[in-house]
Amino acid sequence: MLTDTLPTNWSYVSEGGESIVFSYKGPDNPLYTGTVLRLRKCSLTNRNPPNAEAVVFHEEIMARLIDPTFLPKIQHVHVGQGAELWLNALAALCEPQRPLERKRTDRIDSRCQNAALATDLVGCEALTIEIKPKWGFLPSPTHLSEATQPIKTRTCRFCMHSHLKAQPSSFCPLDLYSGEECRIKKALEGLWEVWLDSDGAINNFRVFVHGKRISSEESSSISKEATISALLGILTTSPVLRTLSRLQRTLDALDIEGLATLWNAADVGGNPTVSEWHEFITSYLSSPNAPPPATPEHLRYHVLAYLLSATFKDCSIIVGIASRTVTVIDLALKSIDRLSKWEQLDREILSAYAAVPVQDRKICVDAAI
Numbered sequence: 001m002l003t004d005t006l007p008t009n010w011s012y013v014s015e016g017g018e019s020i021v022f023s024y025k026g027p028d029n030p031l032y033t034g035t036v037l038r039l040r041k042c043s044l045t046n047r048n049p050p051n052a053e054a055v056v057f058h059e060e061i062m063a064r065l066i067d068p069t070f071l072p073k074i075q076h077v078h079v080g081q082g083a084e085l086w087l088n089a090l091a092a093l094c095e096p097q098r099p100l101e102r103k104r105t106d107r108i109d110s111r112c113q114n115a116a117l118a119t120d121l122v123g124c125e126a127l128t129i130e131i132k133p134k135w136g137f138l139p140s141p142t143h144l145s146e147a148t149q150p151i152k153t154r155t156c157r158f159c160m161h162s163h164l165k166a167q168p169s170s171f172c173p174l175d176l177y178s179g180e181e182c183r184i185k186k187a188l189e190g191l192w193e194v195w196l197d198s199d200g201a202i203n204n205f206r207v208f209v210h211g212k213r214i215s216s217e218e219s220s221s222i223s224k225e226a227t228i229s230a231l232l233g234i235l236t237t238s239p240v241l242r243t244l245s246r247l248q249r250t251l252d253a254l255d256i257e258g259l260a261t262l263w264n265a266a267d268v269g270g271n272p273t274v275s276e277w278h279e280f281i282t283s284y285l286s287s288p289n290a291p292p293p294a295t296p297e298h299l300r301y302h303v304l305a306y307l308l309s310a311t312f313k314d315c316s317i318i319v320g321i322a323s324r325t326v327t328v329i330d331l332a333l334k335s336i337d338r339l340s341k342w343e344q345l346d347r348e349i350l351s352a353y354a355a356v357p358v359q360d361r362k363i364c365v366d367a368a369i
């Protein structure tokens with residue numbers, strides 16, 4: 001039980017929209033040494049399932065799509081007796097280290113009895129880099145409307161979304177996923193620039209030194225050239241980015257536009273059970289490049305595929321510089337009730353980008369087309 005450890009044994013690492021993560025720094029313990037603790041946060045927008053379900057999804061479903069060598073080991077843990085007190089103490093301890101914008105919106109969910117322990121990917125190395133690579137493909141034109149087809153097949157979703165958010169960036173994910181050394185280098189330099197310019201506010205690049213996230217103001221403590229060169233050597237030889245873009249692409253065969261046409265004609269249903277996920281994965285793996293036709297009777301297949309694609313579009317990788325390891329994190333299950341949000345966001349992104357004069361639009365090159 002977690003409450004057998006002291007809240008002070010856990011040191012704040014980082015957090016996302018749904019979870020907050022701590023690294024174990026207490027006395028040697030076979031259960032906790034070398035692990036991080038992932039706790040659920042509570043906010044008005046928290047839609048993720050409880051951690052127990054998230055662990056099953058990770059261990060059973062994700063492990064069928066990504067070689068477990070490239071995944072952290074995750075296990076479910078009970079917080080134990082006195083959970084609320086223990087979690088409140090941890091919440092108070094970490095508050096000074098949390099980013100302001102996160103403090104304003106959420107906190108550790110101190111009523112939650114469940115948590116997850118995962119392999120600590122940043123605490124055991126001198127230098128680790130976290131990259132959120134986002135969408136790694138241009139959609140096939142087949143299911144796009146006449147209006148969006150010329151735009152979506154030239155500029156990638158990340159570059160258009162950055163325009164909508166008024167966060168111009170020289171980083172294009174398609175460079176990072178390209179498999180070509182010079183393009184990956186350009187992407188890494190773009191990420192480095194974004195890190196420096198946004199002071200870490202943009203979440204695509206994070207740097208950890210001995211398990212502590214460093215701010216861009218501390219960037220002089222590491223060498224940019226040496227770090228990019230090491231990252232380049234690791235990423236060009238690892239299959240992880242290729243796997244992620246292949247999964248994203250093959251699981252999103254219709255684009256949200258084609259999927260929306262289908263769901264307007266049939267009922268999407270509720271969130272899948274674990275056994276439905278297993279059936280889906282078996283069907284997908286039998287012919288990943290040949291999905292069923294885009295007809296209402298295959299809506300459920302395409303919806304499940306799109307949900308998984310969304311997970312892979314939003315995950316991150318952690319690269320251990322000395323260990324030369326690449327590990328995929330944040331493979332969180334997305335809820336079916338986000339479909340209409342994604343359709344709406346797609347419309348907003350496209351309408352903002354359509355207003356950019358054609359000659360000023362970015363041309364993103366999808367190496368796999």
Ligand SMILES: O=P(O)(O)O[C@@H]1[C@@H](OP(=O)(O)O)[C@H](OP(=O)(O)O)[C@H](O)[C@H](OP(=O)(O)O)[C@H]1OP(=O)(O)O
Pocket residue numbers: 016017018132203310314332334338345
């Ligand atoms: O839609 P996107 O591409 O902005 O992705 C969201 C992410 O935004 P960003 O990567 O900053 O652009 C967003 O990241 P941040 O919270 O901005 O760090 C979340 O990852 C969000 O997923 P969830 O609500 O945590 O399940 C992500 O939402 P989903 O699209 O996965 O629903």
Ligand SMILES: Nc1ncnc2c1ncn2[C@@H]1O[C@H](COP(=O)(O)OP(=O)(O)OP(=O)(O)O)[C@@H](O)[C@H]1O
Pocket residue numbers: 013014015016017018019020021036072118119120121122123130206314316329330331332
């Ligand atoms: N196994 C791990 N080892 C070390 N650090 C980790 C590990 N897992 C997550 N982290 C750190 O904690 C942060 C938050 O974790 P995670 O991305 O899983 O949370 P999230 O709330 O689901 O994120 P998002 O809102 O982006 O979906 C990560 O960005 C990473 O910096």
